[in-house]
Amino acid sequence: MRLVIIGSGNIAHFFASCWSGPHQIIRIISRNSAHASALAHAFQASYGTSYDEIPPDADACILAVNDDALTEIAAKLRLSHQLVVHTSGSVSMEILQKISSHHGVIYPLQTIRAGIPVRHAFPVLIEASDPEARQLIRMLASHISDKILEADAAKRRQYHLAAVYTNNFVYHLMTQVRWFCETHELAFDLLLPLLHETITRIIDYPPFSQQTGPAKRNDQQTIQTHEQMLADHPALLELYRVFTDQIRKLYSDA
Known part of the structure; x- marks a missing residue:
C-alpha cells in the first residue's frame, strides 16, 4: 500500500518504521516542517505542511496526531476514496466520517517513544467502517502485532x-x-x-x-x-x- 502519514511525533515514527518494509511511505504531512522533513528523509518520502497535499495515488492516510489535532484535521481533510485511519484510544471512529467513507482506527495498546524499541509483544485494537476498510486495517495492523482485537469506541476508551x-x-x-x-x-x-x-x-x-x-x-x-x-x-x-x-x-x- 502507498501510505500518507499525517503527524511527525512518536506514533508517526513508530508506524512509519513498521510499515516502511511491506508498504511504501510516500508522504509525511506535519505542521512542523522540520520534523516532517526529518521523518520523510528517513523513509525516502516527500513531505509538506498542508492537509491538501494528499497524493491522489495514495491508498491510505494515517492520522498519527494527538486528540486535539484530530478535530482540526477532521474539519479540513477530504478524501475521494482512500482509507483514513486515526490511532487514538479515546476518540470515536465517527470523527472520520466526513473525510472518507472508508475509515477506521488502529490503536496500539502500548507506550511508544521514537528511538526506544518496544521489547514486548502487545495488542492492537482496531475498528472499521465497512468490510473493505476492515480488511485493509487488519492487514496494516498485522505488520505491527500478531494480536489484533476489534474494539468499538466505548471499549477502546x-x-x-x-x-x-x-x-x-x-x-x-x-x-x-x-x-x-x-x-x-x-x-x-x-x-x-x-x-x-x-x-x-x-x-x-x-x-x-x-x-x-x-x-x-x-x-x-x-x-x-x-x-x-x-x-x-x-x-x-x-x-x-x-x-x-x-x-x-x-x-x-x-
Whole structure:
C-alpha cells in the first residue's frame, strides 16, 4: 500500500518504521516542517505542511496526531476514496466520517517513544467502517502485532483509561520517588530490583493477593512516621495518604 502519514511525533515514527518494509511511505504531512522533513528523509518520502497535499495515488492516510489535532484535521481533510485511519484510544471512529467513507482506527495498546524499541509483544485494537476498510486495517495492523482485537469506541476508551493508570501514573509515581531519593542522597538504583519483582508478580499473580506494607496491616505508628518524613514533600505526601487510605479500606473489608 502507498501510505500518507499525517503527524511527525512518536506514533508517526513508530508506524512509519513498521510499515516502511511491506508498504511504501510516500508522504509525511506535519505542521512542523522540520520534523516532517526529518521523518520523510528517513523513509525516502516527500513531505509538506498542508492537509491538501494528499497524493491522489495514495491508498491510505494515517492520522498519527494527538486528540486535539484530530478535530482540526477532521474539519479540513477530504478524501475521494482512500482509507483514513486515526490511532487514538479515546476518540470515536465517527470523527472520520466526513473525510472518507472508508475509515477506521488502529490503536496500539502500548507506550511508544521514537528511538526506544518496544521489547514486548502487545495488542492492537482496531475498528472499521465497512468490510473493505476492515480488511485493509487488519492487514496494516498485522505488520505491527500478531494480536489484533476489534474494539468499538466505548471499549477502546476503557482500555485507554486503564492504560493511563498502568503506564502514565506509574511513570509519575516513580518520578516523584526519584526526586525524593535525590533530595535525600539515596541511590534510586537500589529500588529497581524491587520494582522489577513487583512488575513480575503483577504479571504472575492477581495484584490484590500480593499487597503488603503498613497500609494493609493498618500499622498506625509506621504510617504516622512516614507522613512526618514527607512533610517537606507535599506531592508525595498527598499520594501517600490517598494510597494508604484506599489500601486500608480495601483490605479491612477483605
